[in-house]
Amino acid sequence: MEAKTSVFLALAICSLFINLAQCSQLIYQSKWKLLKRSIGVSAMHMALLPNDKVIIFDRTDAGPSNLSLPQENCARVHHQSAHEATDCYAHSVEFNPANRDFRPLTISTDTWCSSGALSQDGVLIQSGGYDDGYKVVRYFKPCLDCDWIEEQNGLIVPRWYASNQVLPDGRIIVVGGRFQFNYEFIPKTSTNDKKLYQLPFLEETMHLPKVPNNLYPFLHLSTDGNLFIFANDRAILFDYVHNKVVTKFPVMPGGVSRNYPSTGSSALLPISLVGNNSSPSVEVLVCGGTFPDSNVKANAGIYMPASKSCGRLIITEKNPNWEMEEMPINRVMGDMILLPTGDVLIINGAASGTAGWAVAREPVLNPVLYKPNHEKTGRFELMNPTTIPRLYHSTAHLLSDGRVLVGGSNPNVNYNFTTLYPTELSLEAFYPPYLSTSSKSRPSINSIKPGVDLTYLQKFYLGFKTNYVPDKIYVTMVAPSFTTHSFAMNQRVLVLDFSQVGKNGNLSGSKGYINLEGFAPARPELAPPGYYLLFVVCDGIPSRGMWVRIKKL
Numbered sequence: 001m002e003a004k005t006s007v008f009l010a011l012a013i014c015s016l017f018i019n020l021a022q023c024s025q026l027i028y029q030s031k032w033k034l035l036k037r038s039i040g041v042s043a044m045h046m047a048l049l050p051n052d053k054v055i056i057f058d059r060t061d062a063g064p065s066n067l068s069l070p071q072e073n074c075a076r077v078h079h080q081s082a083h084e085a086t087d088c089y090a091h092s093v094e095f096n097p098a099n100r101d102f103r104p105l106t107i108s109t110d111t112w113c114s115s116g117a118l119s120q121d122g123v124l125i126q127s128g129g130y131d132d133g134y135k136v137v138r139y140f141k142p143c144l145d146c147d148w149i150e151e152q153n154g155l156i157v158p159r160w161y162a163s164n165q166v167l168p169d170g171r172i173i174v175v176g177g178r179f180q181f182n183y184e185f186i187p188k189t190s191t192n193d194k195k196l197y198q199l200p201f202l203e204e205t206m207h208l209p210k211v212p213n214n215l216y217p218f219l220h221l222s223t224d225g226n227l228f229i230f231a232n233d234r235a236i237l238f239d240y241v242h243n244k245v246v247t248k249f250p251v252m253p254g255g256v257s258r259n260y261p262s263t264g265s266s267a268l269l270p271i272s273l274v275g276n277n278s279s280p281s282v283e284v285l286v287c288g289g290t291f292p293d294s295n296v297k298a299n300a301g302i303y304m305p306a307s308k309s310c311g312r313l314i315i316t317e318k319n320p321n322w323e324m325e326e327m328p329i330n331r332v333m334g335d336m337i338l339l340p341t342g343d344v345l346i347i348n349g350a351a352s353g354t355a356g357w358a359v360a361r362e363p364v365l366n367p368v369l370y371k372p373n374h375e376k377t378g379r380f381e382l383m384n385p386t387t388i389p390r391l392y393h394s395t396a397h398l399l400s401d402g403r404v405l406v407g408g409s410n411p412n413v414n415y416n417f418t419t420l421y422p423t424e425l426s427l428e429a430f431y432p433p434y435l436s437t438s439s440k441s442r443p444s445i446n447s448i449k450p451g452v453d454l455t456y457l458q459k460f461y462l463g464f465k466t467n468y469v470p471d472k473i474y475v476t477m478v479a480p481s482f483t484t485h486s487f488a489m490n491q492r493v494l495v496l497d498f499s500q501v502g503k504n505g506n507l508s509g510s511k512g513y514i515n516l517e518g519f520a521p522a523r524p525e526l527a528p529p530g531y532y533l534l535f536v537v538c539d540g541i542p543s544r545g546m547w548v549r550i551k552k553l
C-alpha cells in the first residue's frame with residue numbers, strides 16, 4: 001500500500017476513536033513489510049534463538065496445515081479423536097528473518113496453548129499443551145538440522161495455558177494452567193524440582209462465567225528474586241522458594257479483567273542500573289483486556305468494547321498504588337513488546353469482543369508506542385496500520401535488528417480460509433519509527449571486549465561507530481521472550497551502567513568511534529543467566545543487537 005494511503009487510512013481509523021485533529025498529530029512514522037505470504041503454519045507461539053532463527057509453532061490438533069513434512073518425518077500422533085494416526089503436516093517451522101527461508105519441524109504431541117522459555121544454554125524449553133501434550137516438555141536446540149525433542153511426563157501435572165519465567169538460578173518456573181492452582185520447576189534436576197507447589201492465588205482470582213478467566217497469568221521476576229504474579233485485576237509478590245506471598249498489591253482499579261479470555265498484556269518497564277544502581281526500582285505495566293462478562297456476551301453475539309486502560313505499579317515500593325492511564329485505542333489481545341529503546345510497542349488484537357473462537361471484532365490495525373519516561377499526557381504515539389487483522393492466536397517478537405516480527409491469527413477451530421477472519425499464515429515485519437532514519441545514522445557495534453561471554457558485574461568494553469556525535473547514549477540488554485496469547489514471557493530490558501572512556505567519546509581518536517566501559521548486571525536477580533541482546537542506543541536510535549551471554553562464575 002502507498003504510504004499516503006496508509007496514513008490516510010490510519011487517520012480514518014484513528015478518528016473513529018478520537019478526533020481528527022488529535023489524530024494527525026499522533027501518527028508517527030513507522031512501516032510494515034510483508035515478509036512471507038505463507039509459511040504454511042499459523043504462528044501461535046514464537047521464540048527467538050541466539051542464532052537469530054525464530055522457532056514458530058501452532059497447535060498440532062487443528063487438522064492439516066499448509067505445509068507438509070518430509071515423508072520420513074511424519075509424526076505418530078495419539079489424539080483423543082484419532083487414537084493413533086500418522087500426521088504428515090508440519091505444525092512448526094524454523095524461520096530465518098535474514099533471508100526469509102523456513103523449514104518444517106516435527107512435533108508429535110499437542111502444543112495448543114503451551115508456554116516456554118530459553119534456557120541459560122540457549123535451548124528453547126517448551127512445556128505443556130493439550131491432550132497428549134498436557135505434560136510434555138519439549139526441547140529445541142539451535143543447530144543446523146535440529147528438530148524438536150519431546151519428553152513425555154516432563155511435567156508433574158497437565159498444563160494448558162500456563163506461563164513460564166526464567167529464575168536467577170537458571171531454572172524455569174511454570175505457573176498455573178487450566179484448573180491448575182500450583183507451580184513447578186523445569187528441567188527437573190533436584191528432588192525439589194520433582195515436587196508440586198500449591199498457589200491458592202490462582203484459585204482466588206478465577207471466576208467462572210464459563211471458562212476459568214485468569215489463564216496465562218502475567219509473571220515478572222523482581223530484582224529481589226521474588227516473582228510478581230498478576231491475574232485479572234489482582235497481583236502478588238511471591239516467594240516461590242518458601243511458597244509464601246510476600247506482598248499483596250492493591251486491586252487494579254476499573255474492574256477490567258486482563259487475562260485469558262479477557263486477554264490484556266503486561267510488560268516489565270526497563271530496569272535502570274545506571275549509576276551502579278544494584279537496587280533499582282521495578283515497575284510493571286498492564287494494558288488492555290475486557291470486562292469480566294465480555295466473553296459470555298461475545299459467545300452470544302454481543303461484542304463489548306475492549307478496555308483502553310493501562311496501569312503502572314512500582315512493585316519494589318512499600319505501599320505502591322496503581323497509576324492508571326488510557327491508550328488511544330481500545331484493545332484486547334494486544335501484544336506488548338519491549339523495544340531496545342525501552343519503549344513498549346502495543347500491537348495486534350481487536351477493539352471489541354474477547355479471545356476465544358471467533359468472538360473478537362474490529363481488528364486493531366494500528367500499533368501504539370508507549371514511552372514510559374514521557375510526561376503522562378504524551379506517552380502514547382499511534383503507529384501506521386497494517387492491512388492484516390491479527391486476532392486470537394497471533395504473535396509478535398522483537399528481532400535482533402530492531403524490527404518486530406508479527407504473525408499468526410487463527411480464531412478458527414481448523415485452518416479455514418473462507419470465513420470472516422481466515423487463518424493467517426503470513427509473516428510481517430513492523431519497523432518502529434527509529435528505523436525510518438537512514439541505516440547510516442544507526443550506531444553500529446564493532447567490538448565487545450574481552451568477549452560476548454560475561455559474568456555478573458563484569459567490566460566490558462563496547463566499541464561502536466556513529467556518523468555524528470550523539471547527545472544521549474544508552475546501553476540496553478534485552479532478554480528474548482517466548483511469546484504466545486499476547487504475553488511475551490521472560491521479556492526484560494536492562495539499562496546498563498557505563499562510563500565513557502576518553503572525552504566526548506573520542507578515545508580512539510578517529511571521528512565517530514566511541515568506546516564505552518560497561519558493566520554487566522551485578523546479580524542474577526537483576527538478569528537471570530542466559531542470552532541477551534545488547535544494544536547501544538544513540539539519541540533514541542538503537543544499533544543492531546549483539547548476542548551476549550551472562551554466566552555464573
Ligand SMILES: *[C@@H]1O[C@H](CO)[C@@H](O)[C@H](O)[C@H]1NC(C)=O
Nearest residue numbers: 037038040065066417425426
Ligand atoms: C492453504 O491451502 C488451502 C488448501 O489447499 C488453499 O486453499 C489456501 O489457498 C492455502 N493458503 C495459503 C495462504 O497458502
Ligand SMILES: *[C@@H]1O[C@H](CO)[C@@H](O)[C@H](O)[C@H]1NC(C)=O
Nearest residue numbers: 275276277278457497519522
Ligand atoms: C558497583 O557496586 C558494586 C556493589 O554493588 C561494587 O562491588 C562495584 O565495585 C561497583 N562498581 C563501580 C564501578 O563502582
Ligand SMILES: *[C@@H]1O[C@H](CO)[C@@H](O)[C@H](O)[C@H]1NC(C)=O
Nearest residue numbers: 412414415416417418419420
Ligand atoms: C469455515 O468457516 C465457515 C464459517 O464459520 C464454516 O461455514 C465452514 O464450514 C468452515 N470451513 C472449514 C473447512 O472448516
Ligand SMILES: *[C@@H]1O[C@H](CO)[C@@H](O)[C@H](O)[C@H]1NC(C)=O
Nearest residue numbers: 503504505506507508509510
Ligand atoms: C578528538 O581527538 C582528536 C585527536 O586525538 C583531537 O584533535 C580532538 O580535539 C578531539 N575532539 C574532542 C571533541 O575531544
